[in-house]
Amino acid sequence: MIKFLDLKKINDHYQTIFEEKFHRFIETGQYILGPEVKHFEKNYAGYCQTKYCIGTGNGLDAIRLIFEAYKLMGKLQAGDEVLVPANTYIASILGILHAGLIPVLVEPKLTTYNLDPAHLIEKITTKTKAILAVHLYGLISDWDELKKIAQQNRLLLIEDAAQAHGANWKGKKTGNLGDAAAFSFYPTKNLGALGDAGAVTTNSTALAKLINVLRNYGQKEKYDSQYIGINSRLDEIQAAFLTVKLNDLDKNNLKRMEHAQLYHDKIDNPKISKPELWTDGRHVYHQYVIRTKQREALREYLMKNGVQTLIHYPTPPHRQAALKNYTDGHFPVTDKISREILSLPIHEKLTQEEIGYIIEKINRF
Numbered sequence: 001m002i003k004f005l006d007l008k009k010i011n012d013h014y015q016t017i018f019e020e021k022f023h024r025f026i027e028t029g030q031y032i033l034g035p036e037v038k039h040f041e042k043n044y045a046g047y048c049q050t051k052y053c054i055g056t057g058n059g060l061d062a063i064r065l066i067f068e069a070y071k072l073m074g075k076l077q078a079g080d081e082v083l084v085p086a087n088t089y090i091a092s093i094l095g096i097l098h099a100g101l102i103p104v105l106v107e108p109k110l111t112t113y114n115l116d117p118a119h120l121i122e123k124i125t126t127k128t129k130a131i132l133a134v135h136l137y138g139l140i141s142d143w144d145e146l147k148k149i150a151q152q153n154r155l156l157l158i159e160d161a162a163q164a165h166g167a168n169w170k171g172k173k174t175g176n177l178g179d180a181a182a183f184s185f186y187p188t189k190n191l192g193a194l195g196d197a198g199a200v201t202t203n204s205t206a207l208a209k210l211i212n213v214l215r216n217y218g219q220k221e222k223y224d225s226q227y228i229g230i231n232s233r234l235d236e237i238q239a240a241f242l243t244v245k246l247n248d249l250d251k252n253n254l255k256r257m258e259h260a261q262l263y264h265d266k267i268d269n270p271k272i273s274k275p276e277l278w279t280d281g282r283h284v285y286h287q288y289v290i291r292t293k294q295r296e297a298l299r300e301y302l303m304k305n306g307v308q309t310l311i312h313y314p315t316p317p318h319r320q321a322a323l324k325n326y327t328d329g330h331f332p333v334t335d336k337i338s339r340e341i342l343s344l345p346i347h348e349k350l351t352q353e354e355i356g357y358i359i360e361k362i363n364r365f
C-alpha cells in the first residue's frame with residue numbers, strides 16, 4: 001500500500017544521528033530550555049532571516065502567545081477582531097480565542113484555498129485589529145495584496161506558517177513576511193519533530209522578549225512572574241532533533257515540488273480539478289489538494305487500489321460545535337471546498353514509480 005505519509009520511513013533516515021543527539025542530551029542533564037533549544041532558535045531565526053525565534057510547546061501556543069504579547073504591548077485589546085480564513089485548521093481559530101480575541105471567518109478563494117482579499121475587505125470593521133494569514137497547504141498567496149490591506153487599515157499581519165516552513169515570497173521566507181509568525185513542528189509538518197513542538201519568529205525585539213517570558217509562566221526572573229504566562233516551552237530533545245532535520249528542509253521541500261510537478265503534468269482526468277502549480281518557492285506543498293464532485297467514490301477507488309488519501313479538512317470550523325457562537329454560518333466556498341477536496345500523498349520519501357502509479361490510477365477513474 002502507498003501510505004499517505006510514512007513518518008517512520010522519514011525519521012528512520014536519521015536514526016543514528018538522533019541516537020547520538022540523545023546520548024549527548026542525557027550527558028548534559030539539562031532537560032528544559034537548555035543549549036539545544038537556544039541552538040535551534042538561533043538556527044531557525046537564521047533560516048527564516050528573522051532577528052528572533054522563540055521555541056514553544058506547539059503551534060497552537062505559538063499563535064496564542066503572539067496575540068497575548070500584543071495585548072500586553074497595548075496593540076490589541078480583549079474583544080478585538082482577528083480575520084482568519086474560514087477553511088483553516090481549527091488551531092488557527094483556537095489560538096485567537098484562547099488569547100481573548102474574536103475570530104472573524106473569511107471565505108477563501110477556490111483556486112488558492114487561501115484568504116480572498118475581496119472577502120477580507122468586506123469583513124473589516126472598526127473592531128478589526130489583525131489578520132491571521134494561514135499559508136494553507138504550504139502556499140503563500142496574494143501576499144502583496146494582504147500587506148497592502150493590512151497597512152491601509154492599520155492591522156497587524158500575522159502568519160500562521162504551520163504548513164509552510166521554507167516557502168518564500170519573492171525571496172523572503174515565511175516567518176519573515178509579517179509582524180510575527182507562528183510555526184508548528186508537529187510530526188506531520190514539512191519540518192516535523194518526534195513529538196509536539198512549535199515556535200514564533202519575529203523581527204520585533206519587544207514582542208520576542210515578551211513571548212520569551214510568557215512561554216515560561218511570565219517569569220522574567222525565576223519564581224517571580226511579571227505576567228500571567230503559560231507553560232509552553234520547546235522541549236530540549238525535540239529541539240535537538242529539529243536542528244538535525246532543518247538541514248534537509250530545503251531538499252525535502254524541493255522533492256515535494258517535484259512530486260507536485262508530476263501530478264500537475266500528468267493527471268489528466270476531466271473529473272479532477274488540480275491546484276495551480278508554483279515552482280518559484282511560494283508553495284512547499286505541505287499538501288497536494290485536488291477537487292472532485294465524486295470525492296468519496298475517488299477516495300474509495302484509490303483505497304481499493306492501495307493508495308491512501310486524506311481530507312484536510314472534512315468538517316469546516318464553522319460547522320464544529322465548539323465554534324457555534326462565533327460564526328454566522330454562511331460560507332458557501334468553504335462548504336464546497338470541504339465537500340470536494342482530497343489530499344494525495346506527497347511526502348519526500350515517495351518514489352517516482354509510486355507517484356506514477358497514483359497518477360495512472362487517477363486517470364483511469
Ligand SMILES: *Cc1c(COP(=O)(O)O)cnc(C)c1O
Binds near residue numbers: 058136162196198
Ligand atoms: C498544525 C497546525 C497548527 C497547530 O499546530 P500544533 O503544533 O498541532 O498545535 C496551527 N495551524 C495550522 C494551519 C496547522 O496546520
